[in-house]
Amino acid sequence: MKIVILTHSDCDGICAGAIALTRFPKADVFFTKPVSLADDLKDCPHDKIIITDIAIDFKEKDRILDLIKSKKSVYFFDHHILPEGFEEKIRNAVDVFVHDLNASASELIYKYFSKHLPEERIWLAFYGAIADYVDNTKFFKEKINCWDRRTVYFEASTLVLGIKNPEFECYDAKREIVSALASGQNPSEIKGLVESAKMAVKRELELYDFIKKNVEVYDKIAYIKDIEYFGFRGPSALFAATTSGKKIGLCVYTRKNYIDITIRTPFDININVLAQKASEAVGGSGGGHPRAAGAKIPIDKLDDFLRELNKLVK
Numbered sequence: 001m002k003i004v005i006l007t008h009s010d011c012d013g014i015c016a017g018a019i020a021l022t023r024f025p026k027a028d029v030f031f032t033k034p035v036s037l038a039d040d041l042k043d044c045p046h047d048k049i050i051i052t053d054i055a056i057d058f059k060e061k062d063r064i065l066d067l068i069k070s071k072k073s074v075y076f077f078d079h080h081i082l083p084e085g086f087e088e089k090i091r092n093a094v095d096v097f098v099h100d101l102n103a104s105a106s107e108l109i110y111k112y113f114s115k116h117l118p119e120e121r122i123w124l125a126f127y128g129a130i131a132d133y134v135d136n137t138k139f140f141k142e143k144i145n146c147w148d149r150r151t152v153y154f155e156a157s158t159l160v161l162g163i164k165n166p167e168f169e170c171y172d173a174k175r176e177i178v179s180a181l182a183s184g185q186n187p188s189e190i191k192g193l194v195e196s197a198k199m200a201v202k203r204e205l206e207l208y209d210f211i212k213k214n215v216e217v218y219d220k221i222a223y224i225k226d227i228e229y230f231g232f233r234g235p236s237a238l239f240a241a242t243t244s245g246k247k248i249g250l251c252v253y254t255r256k257n258y259i260d261i262t263i264r265t266p267f268d269i270n271i272n273v274l275a276q277k278a279s280e281a282v283g284g285s286g287g288g289h290p291r292a293a294g295a296k297i298p299i300d301k302l303d304d305f306l307r308e309l310n311k312l313v314k
């Protein structure tokens with residue numbers, strides 16, 4: 001049987017993919033994104049398709065559902081908000097459906113396959129959880145006590161930060177990381193990854209200084225626009241909030257036909273809900289996780305988006 005793993009190319013996606021590959025060592029691994037999932041499914045000749053850590057794009061949802069129904073066997077592991085009314089439909093269309101907004105994709109897939117995995121592969125579930133800021137689940141808090149958490153966080157940081165440099169940014173390099181992790185190597189054993197992570201730390205600290213000097217504010221929101229550190233959108237958005245003392249920070253990038261916005265908060269605010277409401281109010285789309293969200297809006301709507309978002313912040 002031909003098996004493929006379709007996963008996200010961030011740290012959680014890499015770890016979820018590596019857990020799936022540990023379970024099915026002969027599987028192919030492909031990286032995808034919400035907007036390209038439908039096309040990737042269309043081209044997929046495999047008998048079993050494992051989808052992990054990919055949000056369902058609400059504009060593509062019907063096409064994705066039809067494609068899933070046309071496949072022999074689909075396993076679905078995810079933790080992004082599903083389009084309204086979609087959960088029941090996808091649950092009925094797949095063989096395995098595991099969805100939880102409060103845990104990482106890595107944790108969900110690890111728990112599902114754990115009986116078939118080496119015990120120490122739980123580290124991959126830890127890395128994914130740490131990377132996605134969900135290292136606070138009951139499962140994580142219980143299981144981390146069985147290991148030296150300092151070592152686990154060192155390895156997680158090596159992976160999260162290491163893949164930010166161009167050397168490890170491309171899909172081929174990430175596919176190799178997935179294989180190495182699936183075979184039991186730790187991130188720090190992957191050649192060049194620790195050095196790469198160290199460079200990322202240096203750039204992140206430079207970025208902090210830069211944002212401190214250049215942050216702009218709009219009432220309760222702080223933002224930084226079109227800076228050169230593209231791979232650091234999450235920390236950029238967070239530092240915008242941190243350095244200005246505002247509740248919400250944005251990192252804004254003007255792309256060719258739209259504006260890409262990364263949103264973070266140091267506070268306990270469900271910014272994914274705010275991102276979705278504010279972006280839909282200006283004709284865009286948005287969502288993500290409670291502490292790590294994003295939006296895509298029409299190119300001329302930044303002022304409107306800031307106003308809408310600001311209205312939603314208590």
Ligand SMILES: [Mn+2]
Binds near residue numbers: 012053079104132
């Ligand atoms: Mn994730």
